[in-house]
Amino acid sequence: MLHSTDAIRTTHVGSLPRTDALLAANAELTEQGRTPAFDRLLADSVTDLVRRQVETGISQVGDGEYGHAMSHSVDYGAWWNYSFARLGGLEPSGLDRWADTSVRRSGPGNVVLTTFPDRRDRRAFAEAYSDPDSGILTGRRRALQPKVTGPLTYTGQQAVAADIANLQAAMAAAGADEGFIPSLSPGSCSRIANEYYATEEEFVYACADAMREEYRAILDAGLVLQIDDPSIAENWDMINPEPTVADYQAFTRVRIEALQSALRGLDTSRVRFHVCWGSWHGPHTTDIGFEHLVDLMLSVEVGGYSFEAGNVRHEHEWRVWQDRVLPDGAVILPGVVSHATNVVEHPRLVADRIVRFAGLVGKENVVASTDCGLGGRVHPQIAWAKLAALTAGAALASAELY
Structure with missing residues (x-):
């Protein structure tokens, strides 16, 4: 991964x-899948997007996750939902991610993972969450998620190949020297x-x-x-x-170790690991402190670490780097502008x-980035x-x- 040798990337x-x-x-996508017309539109859209990023001054460009279908202009789930179409072993469940409370899973230390309606932040601010005018943007159309009923397999070879080809063509057209594509972690998957x-x-x-198959294709x-x-x-x-x-760290360590397993033998110098506290616009008073996560994050052997640092709930946590040593060859990609507010940050603050x-x-x-x-x-204008x-x-x- 390129470092900021001459200027901040x-x-x-x-x-x-x-x-x-x-x-x-x-x-308009149907069960029959993507059409040639859709593929042309997607490729052209990525080309325009990368050109605009380069014109804006972005050094390490991305495809905007355009290959991950978004249901609406306000959509907090596309980063995750895209995987449903790229995995075998799933069946429709009828479960609504935003409303259903029936899914429970246990882990080390008697940790029980629940669903969005039972979030502790949502319970603490029930009145605000239930008010459609509060500014807490959680309401969406029903977001049905599948269930796993057979062996998981990766079936997204054509989709990720299209993502790769679209970004590479767009980078060549715009003259970009480095590009990235996001992919879902085992823990989130x-x-x-x-x-x-x-x-x-x-x-x-x-x-x-x-998911290892998708990782390998991108790298x-x-x-x-x-x-x-x-x-x-x-x-x-x-x-x-x-x-x-301690129990939560044990619960999380399983997911970290699974990711390490998925990255075995791959060129992890070109992997960046993104951690955040969720994109919904809520109070976030029940977020765990970064000081409890940073060592787990750094235990992932990759070339870059992306985390929220502009969000008003977490900006103060820059202090964790006062007594941490960054692994050799790695960069940090702190968020210096945030997705969590409509206020546009002043360049001097950035x-x-x-x-x-x-x-x-x-x-x-240091590579300057966004929180999420x-x-x-x-x-879009903001x-x-x-x-x-x-x-x-x-x-x-x-x-x-410099």
Whole structure:
């Protein structure tokens, strides 16, 4: 992964706003799959998107997760839901991710993982969550998820090949030197109903074995692979009653070890690991502190670590880097603009955040990024304004640091 040797490099976490045409085309997809017309639209959309990223000043560009179908302009689940169409062994369940409370899974330390309606943050702010005018954007159309009823296999070879080809063609057209594609982690992949595997650990490792094929395809193409793993932090809020930190770390370590297994033998210098506390616009008062997760994150042997650092609930946690040593050759990709607010960060604030991290881990080891995906979380006009603020702030920081 390229380091910030001459100036602060910039990137984002993955999801970028879809065009109206692409959203409409997603809605028209049928069980027969993608048509040649859809494939042309998707390829052209990625080309336009990468060109715009380069023009905005983004160094490490992405395909915006355009190959991951989004149901609506506001969609918190596309980063995860896309995997349903790329895995064998699943069947429709009728379970609604946002409403159903019947899915329960146990893990080490008597940890029981529940579903969105039982989040502790949602319980603590029940009145606000139930008010459609509160600004807590959780309401969506029904989001049905499948269940696992047979051996998990990877069936998304054509889809990931299209993602790779589209990004590579777009990078060549725009002159981009580095590009990434996000892919789902085993821990996040396993957050669906399991009716086949005997144990939670067996299930998580089956997810790792299946998703490994997607990881390998992206890396073999010479691209950067982003492992999307909100579950590492977000699961904490989905456990009732609240576990001890030690029990939660044991629960999480299984997922970390499964990911390590999935990455065995691959070029992990081009892997970036993304951790966040979930994209919904809620109070987040029950988020676990980053100080309890950072060592687990750093135990994943990859080339880059992406995490929230601009979110007002977590910005203060830059302090964890005062007594941590970054693995040799690795970079951090802190979020210096956030998906969690419509306020566009001032470039000077962005620069200050970057300079602070540069002082902790070395300027060459900082790649300025976003907290999470902007697509489906903020309005497209605001999303692009945030990316412009990101690159403007990086330019200010570079003038100060180099």
